[in-house]
Amino acid sequence: MRSLRLTIAYDGTLFAGWQVQPELRTVQGEIEAAWKQITGEETRVTASGRTDAGVHAHGQVVGVATDTSLDEARLLRGLNAVLPSDVIVREIVPALPGFHATHDALRKTYRYHIHHSRVRPLFDRNFVWHLPAKFLDEAAMGRAGEALVGRHDFASFETAGSERASTVRTISELTVSRDGERVTIAVTGDGFLYNMVRSIAGTLAEVGRGAKPVEWVAEVLAARDRTQAGPTAPPQGLVLWQVEYAEP
Secondary structure, three states: OEEEEEEEEEOHHHOOOOOOOOOOOOHHHHHHHHHHHHHOOOOOOEEOOOOOOOOEEEEEEEEEEEOOOOOHHHHHHHHHHHOOOOEEEEEEEEEOOOOOOOOOOOEEEEEEEEEEOOOOOOOOOOOOEEEOOOOOOHHHHHHHHHHHOEEEEOHHHOOOOOOOOOOEEEEEEEEEEEEOOEEEEEEEEOOOOOOHHHHHHHHHHHHHOOOOOOOHHHHHHHHOOHHHOOOOOOHHHEEEEEEEOOOO
8 A cells, every 4th residue: 555645725615624524515525535436445535734614725735545556647637537626636746654644744834815905805705804994004914923933822823613732833934915905924833723823814914904013912922812812814815825744
């Protein structure tokens, strides 16, 4: 049996999230159904992380253990021929024996997109958070986000629903940039709590629109209390952008 690593992308709008759920359409369910159709194998795949309903992926990573004789190129063509139009496999490469997409991940990068305009977006409406604030200072958001870089207890940025043994995580990079009406928050870390990036986005937006000072984010972090942070930003602005692994 060999191990393979798939990089996939999907539009999460019409999915109930990544993880298989009875009677619901999920990304994992579509991947496993397509795999069975192409290889004849019933398998349970692993993923770098479980995205929620409405959340998108540009570089989700999936691990598969397989006995199929099909090579990577034929698997790529076959899967993309049968997958629905809102999921694609971008790449398939060999992985080390026993590869596990969740446990072997070193770092993940998420991007959160805000559409800052008085007029709501049309074509991007499923991929951004429309924020019609009078102004949104992305430079102030970036300065506020500096307090989150490093190894900290991020309890203030975890919503209820998926309790972890520890709320300590390391953020290695956080940037805020603007391109016209789009403001992008990019966060790289060794792992993320439930709704952590969406909570960070909602908190930084409070600074950006002038409701809170830059120093407030450091106070929120130190409080270790979710009620002290900003709102949880909506799911459609979030994209799992990239996952890093050790080279085989």
